[in-house]
C-alpha cells in the first residue's frame with residue numbers, strides 16, 4: 001500500500017474542510033481529501049446564508065438568546081457563546097479572503113430567517129451564498145502551496161490505536177489504496193440527511209464521517225435529532241429542492257390544501273417560527289387535510305425581489321414550470337440537517353487524541369434539539385478555526401505507525417446505500433416516530449450490517465428518547481419531558497449513556 005505523510009489531514013472539502021485547510025496551510029503541510037469533486041458538497045447548495053451579529057442593532061448576546069431558545073434546553077451554552085462571539089470575526093475573515101458578501105453601501109444586506117429576533121443573515125449572491133463561498137475558498141485552496149488536494153479520495157477507515165489517531169486510509173480514484181499519516185486529522189465530512197428518501201441534500205451525504213469516527217472509538221451525541229426543513233419542493237418525480245426560509249423572511253406565506261394561512265394557529269411568530277415548529281405544523285395540516293403537501297405563496301412578493309435575492313430558486317421553479325408570481329408552490333418537509341454527530345469539546349477535539357471534527361459531522365452542542373437557521377455555516381467556520389488553532393499546538397513529530405497494514409485496509413470499496421435503507425429511514429425514523437416503527441427499523445437496519453450503521457444509530461437514539469423535543473417528534477410521547485434534559489451518548493464498546501444536563 002502506498003503511503004503519504006502530512007501535518008494536517010483534512011477529510012472533506014465543504015466549507016468546514018476548505019476553511020480548515022486554508023488556515024492549517026499557515027502551520028504546515030496539508031492533505032485535503034474529498035470523495036467527490038470540490039463543487040459537490042452540501043456547502044455549495046447552502047442558500048439562506050450565515051447568521052452573525054455583524055450590525056450595530058444586533059449583538060452576540062441576542063444571537064445567543066435566539067439560539068438557546070430554539071435548542072429547547074439541549075444547547076451547550078458555552079459552545080453557543082463561542083459560536084456567536086467568534087462568528088462575526090470569521091465572517092469578516094472570509095470576506096477579507098474575497099467572499100463577496102452582499103452590501104447596500106457600507107452595510108451588509110441582511111436576510112431574516114425563522115427564530116431570529118433580528119435581520120442577521122449575511123448573504124453572498126442572494127440565495128447562492130454557499131456556492132459563492134465554496135468557489136472562493138476552493139480557488140484559494142488550489143493556489144495555496146502547502147495544501148495538496150485529492151479529489152475522488154474516499155476515506156474508508158481512520159487509523160486509531162489506543163485512543164490516538166494517526167491518519168486514515170483512502171481509496172483514490174476507485175483503485176489505489178493509500179495510507180495517509182498525519183499529526184492531526186480533521187474530519188469535515190458533513191451530515192447524513194441523504195439517508196432519507198425526501199432530502200434536500202446531495203446524494204453523497206450519508207454520514208461517512210460519523211461511521212468512521214464511531215468505528216475508531218469516538219463518542220457520538222444527539223444522533224436522534226435530524227432536522228426536516230419545512231419547505232422543500234413537493235412535485236412528483238422531482239428532487240426535494242430546498243426553498244430557503246429567507247423567502248418567508250421577506251413575507252412569503254404558507255397555505256394549507258384549502259388555501260388558508262395556518263401558521264398563526266401554531267405560533268405567534270407565524271411563518272417565522274423556528275423550523276421544528278413550522279415542520280410540525282405543516283405535518284399536522286397535511287395530515288388533517290389528507291394531502292402530501294402544503295403551499296408556499298410568493299405571489300404578493302415583488303418579482304424583482306425574488307429574482308435578485310433568490311436567483312437560484314427563481315430559476316429552479318421556472319425550470320419546473322412554476323411562476324412564483326402566479327403559481328402556488330407545493331412544498332413539504334424533507335430531511336435536511338444532522339444535528340448530532342461526533343462529540344467534540346470547545347476546540348473541536350474528539351475523545352480520540354489528534355482527531356478533530358468540524359462542521360455538520362460534529363456535535364459541538366451549539367444546536368441542541370433544533371438548529372437555528374443559518375447557524376450551520378457559522379459553526380463550520382468558527383470550529384474549523386478553533387480546530388486548527390488547537391491542532392497547530394501539537395508539536396509531536398510524525399510517528400511511524402507500527403501496525404500490521406492489512407489490519408488497516410478497511411473496506412476495499414466505498415460505502416453504498418442499501419436500496420431499502422432510505423425507505424426504512426423515511427417510514428420509521430422520519431419526521432414523526434413511534435416505538436413500534438423504531439423497533440422494526442432497528443431490526444431491519446441491523447440485518448443490513450455496516451452499510452446501515454448510521455441509520456441504526458439514529459433509530460436507536462430515537463427509540464431511547466421517550467419524549468418530543470425540538471426536531472425529535474414521537475407520536476407516542478408527544479410532550480417535552482423535564483426528565484429528558486439529557487444527551488444520549490453512543491460509543492461502540494459501551495451501551496448508550498444518558499447524560500443529564
Ligand SMILES: Cc1cc2nc3c(=O)[nH]c(=O)nc-3n(C[C@H](O)[C@H](O)[C@H](O)COP(=O)(O)OP(=O)(O)OC[C@H]3O[C@@H](n4cnc5c(N)ncnc54)[C@H](O)[C@@H]3O)c2cc1C
Pocket residue numbers: 011012013014015016017033034035036037040041042043044045046047048049050051129130153154155156188189190191200201202204205208209242336337358359360361373374375376377378380
Ligand atoms: C440545500 C441546502 C441549503 C442549506 N442552506 C444553509 C444555509 O443557508 N445556511 C446554513 O448555515 N446552512 C445551510 N445548510 C446546511 C449547510 O449547508 C451544511 O450544514 C454545511 O454546508 C455542512 O458543511 P460541511 O463542510 O460540514 O460538509 P459538506 O459541505 O457536506 O461537505 C462534506 C465533504 O466531505 C466529503 N466526504 C464525505 N464523506 C467522505 C469520505 N468517506 N471520504 C472523503 N471525503 C468525504 C464530501 O465529498 C464533501 O467534500 C443547507 C444545506 C442544504 C442541503
